[in-house]
Amino acid sequence: MQNTDVTIVGGGSAGLTLALLLAKQQLRVVLVEKGPAPAAITGSAPEYNRVSALNMASRRLFSQLGIWPELVAAAAAYTDMQVWEADSFASISFSAADQQLDALGYICDNEQLRQLLYCQLQQHPKVQCYFNMAISQLKQGEREVMLQLDNNNLILSQLLVGADGVNSYVRQHMQLPLTHWDYQHTAIVAKIRCTTPHQLTARQVFLSSGPLALLPLPEANLCSIVWSADTAEAQRLMALDDSAFNQALCAAAQAVLGPVSLESSRNAINLTMRYANCWQRGRVVLVADAAHSIHPLAGQGMNLGLMDVAALAQLIDQQHTAGEDIAEARMLRRYERWRKAEAQTMIVAMETFKRGFTAKSPLIKLLRGVGLAAANRLPVLKKQLMAHALGLQGDLPQRVKNNTADQ
Ligand SMILES: Cc1cc2nc3c(=O)[nH]c(=O)nc-3n(C[C@H](O)[C@H](O)[C@H](O)COP(=O)(O)OP(=O)(O)OC[C@H]3O[C@@H](n4cnc5c(N)ncnc54)[C@H](O)[C@@H]3O)c2cc1C
Numbered sequence: 001m002q003n004t005d006v007t008i009v010g011g012g013s014a015g016l017t018l019a020l021l022l023a024k025q026q027l028r029v030v031l032v033e034k035g036p037a038p039a040a041i042t043g044s045a046p047e048y049n050r051v052s053a054l055n056m057a058s059r060r061l062f063s064q065l066g067i068w069p070e071l072v073a074a075a076a077a078y079t080d081m082q083v084w085e086a087d088s089f090a091s092i093s094f095s096a097a098d099q100q101l102d103a104l105g106y107i108c109d110n111e112q113l114r115q116l117l118y119c120q121l122q123q124h125p126k127v128q129c130y131f132n133m134a135i136s137q138l139k140q141g142e143r144e145v146m147l148q149l150d151n152n153n154l155i156l157s158q159l160l161v162g163a164d165g166v167n168s169y170v171r172q173h174m175q176l177p178l179t180h181w182d183y184q185h186t187a188i189v190a191k192i193r194c195t196t197p198h199q200l201t202a203r204q205v206f207l208s209s210g211p212l213a214l215l216p217l218p219e220a221n222l223c224s225i226v227w228s229a230d231t232a233e234a235q236r237l238m239a240l241d242d243s244a245f246n247q248a249l250c251a252a253a254q255a256v257l258g259p260v261s262l263e264s265s266r267n268a269i270n271l272t273m274r275y276a277n278c279w280q281r282g283r284v285v286l287v288a289d290a291a292h293s294i295h296p297l298a299g300q301g302m303n304l305g306l307m308d309v310a311a312l313a314q315l316i317d318q319q320h321t322a323g324e325d326i327a328e329a330r331m332l333r334r335y336e337r338w339r340k341a342e343a344q345t346m347i348v349a350m351e352t353f354k355r356g357f358t359a360k361s362p363l364i365k366l367l368r369g370v371g372l373a374a375a376n377r378l379p380v381l382k383k384q385l386m387a388h389a390l391g392l393q394g395d396l397p398q399r400v401k402n403n404t405a406d407q
Contacts, residue, residue, distance in 0.1 A: 014288030015163030016117035021313035023124035038114035046109035053299035057391030077103035159327035168290035186234035195258030310397035
């Protein structure tokens with residue numbers, strides 16, 4: 001039997017970040033992950049098979065955790081962003097220089113992020129990680145939560161955090177109700193080589209079947225794509241051979257990067273909005289994708305989840321410092337209210353974007369074109385839109401408000 005302060009189920013970006021935050025707050029942490037430990041990066045650079053656009057708020061968090069210099073060294077810091085509609089005049093562009101910033105965001109390799117977090121965690125003797133480990137039982141009492149692992153280990157903790165992603169076992173086991181709807185989009189993810197250098201510009205073109213994002217990677221002619229399309233169209237694209245897919249992609253991107261060719265296999269991911277109606281019960285609480293998942297069209301899902309864990313760690317720290325119960329019901333409800341408000345705002349924004357850009361009515365198309373053209377010429381409005389994208393709006397966790405971490 002093992003006693004600990006916090007057990008975290010799930011070792012994705014959210015679970016590992018939370019473990020590191022809590023370890024730095026001198027708490028004992030056990031992390032249980034059903035998959036393997038993050039793979040060490042063997043070559044000179046990560047594979048970039050799955051990447052995320054991290055915003056300024058996430059950068060601040062990782063700066064404080066000490067992993068930013070290594071993460072950014074292998075990331076593409078994009079300085080410009082272009083968004084346009086394929087068959088109309090609607091377009092908008094953003095530039096870091098206009099906002100007096102050095103970058104608008106950073107395209108980072110997901111596995112490298114996990115690896116850097118795990119590396120730091122290993123320096124904390126109060127943290128124990130179990131990888132390739134299944135859970136056989138989860139029970140909660142009044143004073144503790146009991147987790148039984150497949151190897152028969154029993155872990156008793158004051159608080160258990162479900163950071164186990166979209167199909168969260170913890171959420172289901174605790175019977176926390178879920179609202180969900182199918183976006184009726186499938187995202188095709190791949191790495192591509194383009195003929196024209198991307199010039200550190202993140203591009204997104206809205207096609208009638210859904211958005212196609214072209215995200216720059218550190219090498220000047222490499223991009224990562226997230227091509228979200230109606231499921232039938234995505235199936236058709238997945239069935240094409242590489243050469244036909246390359247042509248379809250070049251046409252969809254309006255040859256903005258010239259002829260392109262696949263540099264990796266294609267991965268298809270069904271997109272579903274999920275929102276847990278209740279994020280905590282007793283001594284169990286949900287964070288990140290276990291609590292909410294959104295359309296990737298604005299690249300905000302991971303950023304949102306990282307702010308959940310920063311918020312939760314902040315509240316736990318306050319309780320711990322005051323010598324109070326770190327799973328106090330009032331504190332967990334406060335966390336839930338705080339982060340639900342942010343998640344709801346994001347869910348509504350994604351739905352508005354998706355509906356707004358896929359509506360085919362000529363009137364909405366006209367309004368879209370006029371609206372974007374106007375927004376593109378209004379520096380004040382652009383600044384506000386940018387502040388949202390940078391993640392610096394809303395009720396931020398304390399450590400992220402502090403902008404001295406921007407180095
Ligand atoms: C196509 C696509 C593109 C995206 N692009 C962006 C982007 O550009 N920017 C951005 O901010 N976000 C992006 N996102 C969202 C982002 O990928 C997720 O929000 C983020 O990865 C969620 O992290 P997480 O740790 O909550 O979940 P996950 O990364 O899913 O981690 C959950 C972990 O829990 C483990 N687990 C599951 N069940 C169990 C169990 N029973 N026991 C133990 N462990 C378990 C899993 O193995 C996994 O390691 C994108 C999403 C998609 C689909």
